Amino acid sequence: MNVAELQLHQAIDSITDGAKLEAIYTLLQKSxxxxxxxxxxxxxxxxxxxxxxxxxGDFLSNEDLEKESKNW
Structure with missing residues (x-):
């Protein structure tokens, strides 16, 4: 197991909130x-x-993105 996998396991193991665990599980299922x-x-x-x-400079600022998103 590499470091990233170990860190992920440790992070998930430390979660006690059932709703968060269900959300993570849902994300992983839809991966x-x-x-x-x-x-x-x-x-x-x-x-x-x-x-x-x-x-x-080929990017949008947060302000520009917010303005643009109002047109979606």
């Missing part, structure tokens, strides 16, 4: 969802691309 799982390389590539977009 297959419509989205394809990414490999580590794909994740790193996506993060690098996001950082480049941020450096170029």
């Amino acid at each position: 297959e969802g419509p989205h394809k799982k990414m490999s580590m390389d794909e994740s790193v590539e996506a993060i690098d691309e996001s950082r480049k977009q941020i450096e170029k």
